[in-house]
Amino acid sequence: MSDKTNLARRNFLSKLPAAAATAAIAPGAVLHSKDASSAPRSEPVTSKVRWGMLVDANKCADGCSACVEACNKENGLDIHTNPAGADVDSTKWDQQKPVWMRSVKLKDLQSGKITNLPMMCQHCEHPPCQDVCPTGASFRRADGVVLVDRHTCIGCRYCMMACPYKARSFIHENVDIKPTLAPRGKGCVESCTFCVHRLDNGQTTTACQDACAKEGHHAIIFGDLNDPESQVAKALEKYPNQQIRDDLKLNPGVHYTGI
Amino acid sequence: MQYSCSISKLALLLLLFFVALPVNADKNWRVNGNSKATKAEACVAPVEEMRRNHMEMIQHQRDITVHQGIRKTDNSLHGCIDCHANVDEQGSHIPVNAEGQFCASCHGFVAAKLDCFSCHATVPK
Numbered sequence: 001m002s003d004k005t006n007l008a009r010r011n012f013l014s015k016l017p018a019a020a021a022t023a024a025i026a027p028g029a030v031l032h033s034k035d036a037s038s039a040p041r042s043e044p045v046t047s048k049v050r051w052g053m054l055v056d057a058n059k060c061a062d063g064c065s066a067c068v069e070a071c072n073k074e075n076g077l078d079i080h081t082n083p084a085g086a087d088v089d090s091t092k093w094d095q096q097k098p099v100w101m102r103s104v105k106l107k108d109l110q111s112g113k114i115t116n117l118p119m120m121c122q123h124c125e126h127p128p129c130q131d132v133c134p135t136g137a138s139f140r141r142a143d144g145v146v147l148v149d150r151h152t153c154i155g156c157r158y159c160m161m162a163c164p165y166k167a168r169s170f171i172h173e174n175v176d177i178k179p180t181l182a183p184r185g186k187g188c189v190e191s192c193t194f195c196v197h198r199l200d201n202g203q204t205t206t207a208c209q210d211a212c213a214k215e216g217h218h219a220i221i222f223g224d225l226n227d228p229e230s231q232v233a234k235a236l237e238k239y240p241n242q243q244i245r246d247d248l249k250l251n252p253g254v255h256y257t258g259i
Numbered sequence: 260m261q262y263s264c265s266i267s268k269l270a271l272l273l274l275l276f277f278v279a280l281p282v283n284a285d286k287n288w289r290v291n292g293n294s295k296a297t298k299a300e301a302c303v304a305p306v307e308e309m310r311r312n313h314m315e316m317i318q319h320q321r322d323i324t325v326h327q328g329i330r331k332t333d334n335s336l337h338g339c340i341d342c343h344a345n346v347d348e349q350g351s352h353i354p355v356n357a358e359g360q361f362c363a364s365c366h367g368f369v370a371a372k373l374d375c376f377s378c379h380a381t382v383p384k
Contacts, residue, residue, distance in 0.1 A: 044327035185378030
């Protein structure tokens with residue numbers, strides 16, 4: 001994919017098949033393609049979709065950790081326990097425990113204003129973790145999800161150093177219970193996957209988003225940034241928002257408002 | 260991974276030699292026990308092909324799943340485990356990599372050290 005894509009040309013071309021298809025069907029009858037089918041994906045992901053998120057820090061409640069807990073549960077981080085006898089000093093386990101999503105509290109020292117927000121992999125368009133990875137394990141999928149291919153990860157942790165968001169964790173200990181949908185094991189780096197197993201199986205929400213909505217906060221909106229009709233694209237248009245460390249020009253898929 | 264695959268290829272040739280001998284009739288190289296596979300008419304490919312090439316099939320599958328998101332397939336490791344895991348008297352699944360079970364019986368014999376199950380589940384979901 002070239003960065004110098006002619007967007008006007010692409011937009012024009014993308015409308016052609018749709019127009020042709022509409023013309024072919026009887027007048028008045030328009031077939032609707034079902035985006036969120038429940039069947040597992042059978043075609044490769046494409047860059048037509050870019051998954052992204054808008055986090056509204058104003059709605060993110062102080063003391064709430066529903067998204068973090070949902071993330072841990074979804075990806076099996078909560079069933080990962082310190083093996084018996086592996087480490088007598090439990091503080092070490094707590095410090096090294098894999099964390100995909102963190103709840104961050106900011107305090108403005110002048111005004112005293114408290115801001116809460118979840119921080120996780122920002123799914124950059126130009127991910128530094130990918131740049132530094134010596135094996136190609138750290139990569140960005142065509143649909144904008146930044147992942148670790150654990151089959152090729154050698155656990156060097158360069159990506160953890162390179163990430164400006166401190167989003168990645170290393171698995172220090174053996175994993176006893178392995179979740180079928182999110183396999184993980186000792187010796188690899190891992191981070192938020194935008195619940196990629198859900199996306200590939202036709203779902204269009206993440207666990208954190210669902211948990212936040214269930215709590216009634218609705219601080220997380222997830223969806224396709226490329227689809228102007230998606231909830232997230234509309235919200236991004238409506239609310240002033242920013243990407244964290246946008247000075248790095250990484251173009252993260254996660255946007256924040258109210259910070 | 261590459262290394263262990265080439266070992267297992269070589270070792271499987273040896274295995275195919277031994278599998279015909281009646282002395283090995285009690286081994287779990289053939290599908291036995293009470294797993295779903297014992298009731299199935301065939302695997303996703305003929306047995307001969309599975310014995311030689313199952314590792315290539317899984318490896319190809321893992322790459323397209325991780326990088327392209329394709330999960331609709333017959334060749335997933337998840338599928339292997341779903342079909343080949345036996346059930347014990349208490350009704351719970353026995354891990355496929357436990358001693359004498361479907362994966363472990365061959366891999367142990369041919370000394371193929373594989374790393375699937377440090378991350379992947381060994382029992383069906």
